[in-house]
Amino acid sequence: xxxxxxxxxxxxxxxxxxxxxxxxxxxxxxxxxxxxxxxxxxxxxxxxxxxxxxxxxxxxxxxxxxxxxxxxxxxxxxxxxxxxxxxxxxxxxxxxxx
Amino acid sequence: xxxxxxxxxxxxxxxxxxxxxxxxxxxxxxxxxxxxxxxxxxxxxxxxxxxxxxxxxxxxxxxxxxxxxxxxxxxxxxxxxxxxxxxxxxxxxxxxxxxxxxxxxxxxxxxxxxxxxxxxxxxxxxxxxxxxxxxxxxxxxxxxxxxxxxxxxxxxxxxxxxxxxxxxxxxxxxxxxxxxxxxxxxxxxxxxxxxxxxxxxxxxxxxxxxxxxxxxxxxxxxxxxxxxxxxxxxxxxxxxxxxxxxxxxxxxxxxxxxxxxxxxxxxxxxxxxxxxxxxxxxxxxxxxxxxxxxxxxxxxxxxxxxxxxxxxxxxxxxxxxxxxxxxxxxx
Numbered sequence: 001x002x003x004x005x006x007x008x009x010x011x012x013x014x015x016x017x018x019x020x021x022x023x024x025x026x027x028x029x030x031x032x033x034x035x036x037x038x039x040x041x042x043x044x045x046x047x048x049x050x051x052x053x054x055x056x057x058x059x060x061x062x063x064x065x066x067x068x069x070x071x072x073x074x075x076x077x078x079x080x081x082x083x084x085x086x087x088x089x090x091x092x093x094x095x096x097x098x
Numbered sequence: 099x100x101x102x103x104x105x106x107x108x109x110x111x112x113x114x115x116x117x118x119x120x121x122x123x124x125x126x127x128x129x130x131x132x133x134x135x136x137x138x139x140x141x142x143x144x145x146x147x148x149x150x151x152x153x154x155x156x157x158x159x160x161x162x163x164x165x166x167x168x169x170x171x172x173x174x175x176x177x178x179x180x181x182x183x184x185x186x187x188x189x190x191x192x193x194x195x196x197x198x199x200x201x202x203x204x205x206x207x208x209x210x211x212x213x214x215x216x217x218x219x220x221x222x223x224x225x226x227x228x229x230x231x232x233x234x235x236x237x238x239x240x241x242x243x244x245x246x247x248x249x250x251x252x253x254x255x256x257x258x259x260x261x262x263x264x265x266x267x268x269x270x271x272x273x274x275x276x277x278x279x280x281x282x283x284x285x286x287x288x289x290x291x292x293x294x295x296x297x298x299x300x301x302x303x304x305x306x307x308x309x310x311x312x313x314x315x316x317x318x319x320x321x322x323x324x325x326x327x328x329x330x331x332x333x334x335x336x337x338x339x340x341x342x343x344x345x346x347x348x349x350x351x352x353x354x355x356x357x358x359x360x361x362x363x364x365x366x367x368x369x370x371x372x373x374x375x376x377x378x379x380x381x382x383x384x385x386x387x388x389x390x391x392x393x394x395x396x397x398x399x400x401x402x403x404x405x406x407x408x409x410x411x412x413x414x415x416x417x418x419x420x421x422x423x424x425x426x427x428x429x
Binding site: 008018025038041042 | 135136137138158159160161162164165166169178181299330331332333334335353
């Protein structure tokens with residue numbers, strides 16, 4: 001079975017694949033021996049189906065918060081300093097899977 | 099030579115050299131954009147920054163993209179765990195800055211990888227570069243393809259056609275801003291609009307109703323708004339929904355979705371300014387602006403040289419005298 005991340009990168013960088021129909025992409029993935037999860041996700045255009053293979057990976061995206069007018073405020077002294085369950089570098093990808 | 103500390107970092111950037119750095123033991127920082135779509139948007143230079151770093155910090159929007167990043171470097175440290183419900187995001191972002199600077203001060207080549215463009219609607223990349231430069235370290239921002247870039251392509255919007263305003267939605271509520279309904283209005287983070295605590299990751303219909311009430315001053319409630327989310331994986335298509343403004347509070351909205359309000363009114367000609375421009379055109383056609391249009395009229399009239407001679411010659415022409423008077427007002 002081909003590596004799912006490698007296949008996603010290959011699709012993302014290939015103009016004919018990136019904009020292929022779901023049917024065309026499914027055929028290509030079948031030939032490439034893609035995982036069932038990736039084949040299903042591509043066929044339905046639903047990346048959440050990848051969780052069957054890669055796990056559920058919750059991500060927050062509010063990096064854009066401007067905290068308007070308060071960016072330079074000093075933090076309260078009792079605010080928490082460290083996150084919960086910080087991953088260690090050696091945990092690698094496993095730390096992403098929840 | 100280190101960049102001047104008195105200049106903003108974006109004005110103090112060094113130009114690249116072909117020779118490798120001879121201060122390899124000194125820490126450095128690069129904040130790069132990952133782009134939005136896996137495999138499609140990462141630039142060769144951003145990838146090189148990642149691969150050449152000693153340590154990589156990641157603030158990405160998609161877990162699969164973060165897994166892809168792990169393929170590029172052995173020491174990728176996710177910044178995601180620092181987000182916590184109930185904890186101010188500003189505290190989180192300060193921690194991110196501290197984490198990156200700790201490694202820079204330890205002599206490491208640090209790369210911060212952020213989804214999209216690292217400098218758009220993002221506080222921590224700008225801040226960490228500012229701090230690094232203030233301490234004498236090399237620091238650089240490498241742009242990436244942003245959600246905004248994808249939005250223009252996917253929705254077929256040219257921001258130059260009618261103009262385009264961008265606001266974080268909460269800023270629109272917290273501060274008195276002037277909306278121009280003749281142009282596009284793009285609102286970011288509508289999913290958590292009105293969150294004054296910075297400690298929540300969503301608000302809800304009641305908060306979005308406040309936003310709609312504000313927008314209804316400039317837009318009719320039946321005005322069509324677009325809810326947009328770009329593709330982060332190459333097997334996805336952008337998600338585009340269209341709803342009436344009045345229905346925005348009841349629509350399920352995620353934090354990564356962006357709300358676009360197309361123009362609601364036609365562009366209104368500014369007749370006063372156009373008259374002033376017409377006067378300038380007359381001057382220009384008479385040659386009175388040639389070579390001297392960037393200097394005040396009194397300088398052109400009082401100074402020497404070809405330009406003032408042209409200007410004086412115009413004053414003898416009745417047809418252009420009024421135009422020159424206007425010029426004094428304009429320039």
